[in-house]
Amino acid sequence: MKNLKLVAAVVAGAMMLASTSAMAVTIGFSQVGDEGDWRPAFSKDMQDSAVEYGIDLKFADAQGKQEEQLRAVRAFIAQGVDAIIIAPVVVTGWDQVLQEAKKASIPVFLADRDVEVEDNSLYVTRISADFNLEGKLAAAWLAAESKGSCKVVELQGTVGSAAAIERQKGFQAVLDQFPAMEIVRSQSGDFTTEGGKQVMEAFIKATNNLEGICASFAHNDNMQLGAIQAMKEAGLNPGTDVLMVSVDYVPAMIKALEAGEANASVELRSAIGKFIYPVVLDYLEAPKDLPKWIVIPGDLHTAK
Amino acid sequence: MNTQQMPGSQNQSSFAATLRAALVHNAVWPISVLVLILVVNAIVAPAFFSIRIQDGRLFGSMIDVLYRGTAPAMIALGMAVVIGTKGIDLSVGSIVAVVGSVIAWRIKEGDPHLVILFTALAVGIVCGMWNGLLVAVLDIQPIIATLILMVAGRGIGLMVNLIYGGTDPSFESELLQGLSVGNIGLIPTRLILFVVIFAGLWLLLRRTALGLFIESVGGNPAAAQLAGIPSRLIKFSAYTISGFMTGWAGIILTADVHTSDPVKVAMFSELDAILAVVIGGGSLMGGRIYLGMTLLGALVIQTMVTSILMSGMPPEYNLIIKALLVLIILLLQSNNFRAAVIALLGRRK
Amino acid sequence: MAEPTSYRVEMRGVSKTFPGVRALDSVDLHLREGEVHALLGENGAGKSTLIKILTGALERDEGSVLLDGKPVEVHTTAEAQALGISTVYQEVNLIPTLSVTKNLTLGRQPTRYGLISWRKARMMAEERLKRLRLDIDPERPLGYYSVAIQQLVAIARALEDDTRVLVLDEPTASLDAEETELLFQIVRDLKAKGIAVVFITHFIDQVYQIADRISVLRNGRLVGTASTAELPRLKLISLMIGRELEKLGNRPVRAADDTIGAPALEAENLGRKRVMSPFDLTVHAGEVVGLAGLLGSGRTQTAKLIFGAIKPDSGTMKIASKPVGHFSPRGSLQQGLAFCPEDRKADGLIGELTVRENIILSLQAKRGWHHQLSRKDQDRLADDMIKALAIATPDAEKPVGQLSGGNQQKVVLARSLVSQPTALLLDEPTRGIDVGAHAEIVALIRRLCTEGLALLVASSEFDELVAVSDRIAVLRDRNKVAEIAGDEITRENIINAIAHR
Structure with missing residues (x-):
């Protein structure tokens, strides 16, 4: 029974995406993988809030491999998405592909983890918890x-x-x-x-x-x-x-x-789509220099 | 086991001869390292040896060693059986992950917990049979055959978690937690469970001819075949036994923390299991199963782990210390190394 | 051919001693230009030692080697190659997963600017293949081709323009008749080019097909060299086996009440391609049937086919009049047939296990894993056997790998006896056993027979077969060629049967 419902939901979601894609902003999101409890929740939130913001999200799971991730980012560039969000698998080895994105005039945002590149202007900003x-x-x-x-x-x-x-x-x-x-x-x-x-x-x-x-x-x-x-x-x-x-x-x-x-x-918020997407959408509307790190506040919850 | 004469052995005292005779037995080296670890503990952290009764159960680091060592020992015993056939089972950690996720899932589905217990065991056995099928029937090399489930198992666990959403895989189960963290009288239930399973495994291997057949197939496959032993069936059963033992480990580990964490649970447990077998004097070339010695090996590893935790040493040193201790045991077990040391000492005299 | 004044190769008074063994004792071997020279001898005669000295794989202790009349010193196989002495070993020493080209050029790839030029390599390979008139695609993996073609590729690899001597070590061991003929055509070509070919084989028929001259080694000595035409088969075989024919022992007198019972083993048209030509063979209860033949004649294969260790592709078997449905050692054992293999290290013993465990293994396998013999029964069976066969071991708990060779053989024999068979196959039951134990085992075979067991004994020791057998099946070149019974059983008759064609 459950599986049937799941299939129905996926089909409905896919149809919605298809209907909105004509005019919506298209964003490619390359996720690390699905380890632990936190990351699948993060992925799910990114997909759910994309619908809320009317974004056509292209989601790619890198299964923990950087080469998979590089392939996904290059595919996004080839498809000519409006912006790319990367949750990097590792910190190094990004210069080349980010150059390619820059050449194609596609802004890149980092979510969650950091990268090390020689030229900081290769990405717009990193939006993550601290x-x-x-x-x-x-x-x-x-x-x-x-x-x-x-x-x-x-x-x-x-x-x-x-x-x-x-x-x-x-x-x-x-x-x-x-x-x-x-x-x-x-x-x-x-x-x-x-x-x-x-x-x-x-x-x-x-x-x-x-x-x-x-x-x-x-x-x-x-x-x-x-x-x-x-x-x-x-x-x-x-x-x-x-x-x-x-x-x-x-x-x-x-x-x-x-x-x-x-x-x-x-x-450690997993529902951070609402922190990430506004930054990306604002930038696409009016590009401007952003601080290199936008911290998503982590609230402290107590027993009371 | 090996009665090779060491160089220069004639002109040594009779005490040395007696000593050498004693050293020939396998158990000496792991036991002496175990003693060594305990002595270091006695100096660094005397609290290690205090055992008292708290809330109606035995309480102390020594009990922790046995308690925490239960699941790894079960996995190691299964591994010893597989290694006896000249095989190896890399998938044990993943089997634990699959068993754990199935337990969490079926509890969410509301199955009776006794049924879940048997379901979990069945999952372990089926995983073992899958490995057995690949190795014994399809003749795939064991390291490759079990690598398949090693890689796939944690993914299967994640998919099972997704069936019910997977956001909160924690659960409560009186029966399963009772088996894992409860106690009967003063004794932790899992220790009693372990003794029963160990006895069962021992009976299966030593009070039937299965152990002999496994050792024959591992020792000389061609000769075993000519002696009329159904080698494929024997290999298949060895992997199935490993699945069964790992299934129990999965139940204990999952019920211990009453949550399912397929990505990280029992990470690297296959390596510890192999290590336990090797410390216990087993050869990866197969041909012999030492259940008691494997148990001793698992005990040495767990004592090591618990001691490191107790020592207050920074966690950055954990892996190095463990590796060094293992190296020492393996060096002591090496005939060549011992001969070299004895020759060196002899020269100095 | 008249005696020429010079030889392609002259090995003079070559001796070699290994610790405890005089492997070669002042051996002469003369190879003429453009001849095929067969080198024969039973196992341990010294053939491979002699060849290894010729090809530089071993150093000789004494003697000299002359190549085209000039003394040479070869210390490595590479040096031998450079002098034009090439070898092709029995097992193809090539890599089946690589292409024919790569196999032919491996280790001597032609280079261009320091890199391998595969174009040149391919040309080189094609040229080598052409030399042997081999029309195959050099880009295909070697394993794609039949063993015969692989064997020929190995020869193609070994042959250089200046090859003067080619050693073929049992090249036909795994070839069928047609493939062998293909190989021989090429050998004749090589001969015509003046190459001296040394041909090592166990197949007597092939020797007479291809060889010009024959040298026979026995126990490290050269016992004779003669041209094939001047050496009749009978003489050749007696040279190989040693001892003169007239000195042979007679069959021992049997007890008068020997009675032969019902058929215990009946093989009809049993065989497998490339392994053993189909044969009929019956062994009755209370009868010893010998399997006689030279090395490579198919003795072990015959026994393994009957036991189901090699699956036959033709024919039927009955054990105690019940047809064998599915051929397997386990099935045979359960029908009451036991097998005591020749190669005890590879096929017999499980070295890590104790003497006791090895002895009871087949009986236990027959009973199945869940009906374990009680420890008491195991101990009793093991102790009985240790006593009955006089196995020299301090106790039954010693790992069998630590026993001496003869005692290991007895343990394997004990295992088959303990499994309570109605029929027993013994392959070389006395190999590697000292004289005393030898007599004991021969006596034991007779005793078992009088107790009603059916025995099939394969042996290279004809005297032994004559001593124990009621009937002897004679094998030659993987064919059963004769059966000898009753008073006909003599050493001469066995040799005649092998030699007769």
Whole structure:
């Protein structure tokens, strides 16, 4: 039954797209792939809001491969789209294809991740969340909540990933302002629930049931959810005994916040079409120099 | 196993001879490394050894090792069986992903949870049979045959998640979580489950002739065929057993965090499983299945992981430390390396 | 041909010793210009050692080699090539996935500006093919062509303009009759060009078809060189086997109450193309049938066809009067037929497993995986066999790979005996076994026979066959050529049957 409905929806959507394409602005969007919870939601929102804005969106999934992505961008150029949005797979290797886009007078916007190019004018702007800011927001909330005195355990994301590095830096930058706040333990939970659970289990044993620990900061919600499970299984009360703050604001975390098992989560918006499309459409109407990075604010949500 | 005489062995003391005899046994090296890790732990983090009863269950890092080691050990045991046929199963991590996504999906669909338990096992078994079909019937090389499911499996998991939207793959299940994170008396349920499955696997391999047949097929396929053993069927069954064991691991891992994460769950678990088999003295050339030694290998790896987590070392060092420890074990197991060391020591005397 | 004053190749007093083995003992080999010279001998006679010394793959210990009258020292195969001595080995040493052109030019690709010129390479390949009058497309992958063509391509690769000596090591082993004739035509061409061709083979008929002269090696010594016309088959075979015909032992006297029972094995028109010509063979309960023939005559193939290890493409089989439907080792075993293979390393033992496990393997396979023999039964069977066959092992739990050769052979034999067969195929049951054990096994075969077992024994040791057999099937060049029974069973008659055409 469900599948039938799905097919019907897809067909209806395709027909709508076909009917609007005659006059609408055409934008090519090259997405990284569909890993994790966040990215598929991001893709879906980009497609849904394109309909709202009356944009004819050409969506290409690069399946995590840059060569796939380069091919997609060249196809967009060949089709003569009005603008191209890229969520880059990697940061380097973009100069050539961006030159081609520039030659074809097609403006390029970056979503989510950054690129490194010699000539910054090759893309208009990057519109994305700021991992560093997310770390700062989490730390600022924690400083307020603990009155500037708190021993923190940290669940890091995958070692070496941009999100893990920047969230750690932002968090630490704020902590440095408060002499009584420090990270006492830090380990990688690989952004997974299971990893977060296993790391928290070890922390619990290593710190004699989180004695003297006032907060757990996780680089994403999945790990924090795992940490909550580990604490509950050890007879601790997450959210009460220990402050729980993390990043993402996924549905399961919303439930945890409602249940009082977590205290705060910084939203990594997946519904960011409404932030991206206006910038692109305004630029197409009246091209002007934009700052090279437009930050999408990540709101901090608390239990209340 | 190997009784080759080492150079210069005649003029050594009888103590050295006894020692060398003891060193001949496979178990010595993984056990000594295990002891070494534990000794380091005792110095760095004495809390590692404290075990107490909390909320009616055993609680402590040593328990964590067993607890966290359960799923990897199940995968490793399946791997040991496949490696016994001179094969390899790279798809185990992906099978865990598929099993997990099917569990989340069927729970959303409202199936009775006991039915889901069997569905999940069936999914694991079918995945194993698929590998078996490719290897045993179509004669595709095991590394390639299982690579197919390794690549496809996580994608299949994502597609299954999409069936119900996939935005919130978390679920609650008393039965499955009970199996995974519950406890019976003081003992975690999954440990009891593991003992039962291990005993079952041992009986299947050692109290029927299946183990002997698998080892024969792995040791010398031509001779096994002439001795009247149906090699294809035997290989097929080995991959099916691996699927079954991995299915159980999938159930435990998925119910542990009661969510499905097909992209990242059990990432690289195939490598840890192969490593466990090798640390346990198994040869990738096939011909022998060491269940107990594989279990020991899995235990060494998990002790290593838990120790690193407990140590408070920056996470950037995790992989390096793990690699170094594995290197040490494998060097100790290498006859050539030991002979070289003994020759070097002998010269200095 | 009159005795010429000079030879193309003269190998004089060549000796070679490997640790523990005198592989060649002062061997002379003289090759004339434009002759086909057959080099014959059973396994281990020293043929390949001699050839390897000629082609530079091995260094000789003593002796000298003269090429066109001048002493030469060859240390590598490349040096031999440069002197005009080329070799084509039994297994085609080419790469089937590459094109004929690439195979022919590999390692000596013509270059242009430092890069390979495939145009020139192709011309080079075509020229080489033309030399052998081979009309094939050089751009096709080698594997596309039949084994015979591949064999010829290998010769094309080996042949240079200045080739003086060409060694063909069992070139016809995997060819059928027509393909062999094709090869021989080309060999005759080469001969006409003055090349000395050394032809190593096990096929006696082919020797008489193509060779001008024959040299026979036995146990590292040259036992004779003669022109083909002057060496009758009978003489040739006795040279190869050794010992003089008149010294042969007689058949042992059988017990009077020997009774031969119902047919246990009946093969009718059983065969497979390129492996063994169709043959009929019956073995009765309580009877030992010998399979006699020289190396390469098809003894092992016959046994494997009967056992189902090689699937026949013609004929039928009955085991204990029940037709065999689906040929497979497992099926045969379940119908009561057991097989003890010749090559125990490759086909017999599972080296990692213990003596006990190896011994019970076939019986266990027959019972199926779910009816495991109890450990007690396993131990008893293994211990019984270790005692009965005097297998020298400290205990049944030793990995079989660590036993000596003879004891390994006994373990394989034990495995077939333990499977409780009604008929047993033994392929070279005494190979690599010391004299004492040899006698034991011969006695055991007779004992098993009197217990009602049907036995088919393939062996290259004719004396052994004479000693144990009630009937002997004689094979030559993958054909069954004769059956000898009763008092006719003598060594002379076997040799006559092989030699007779």
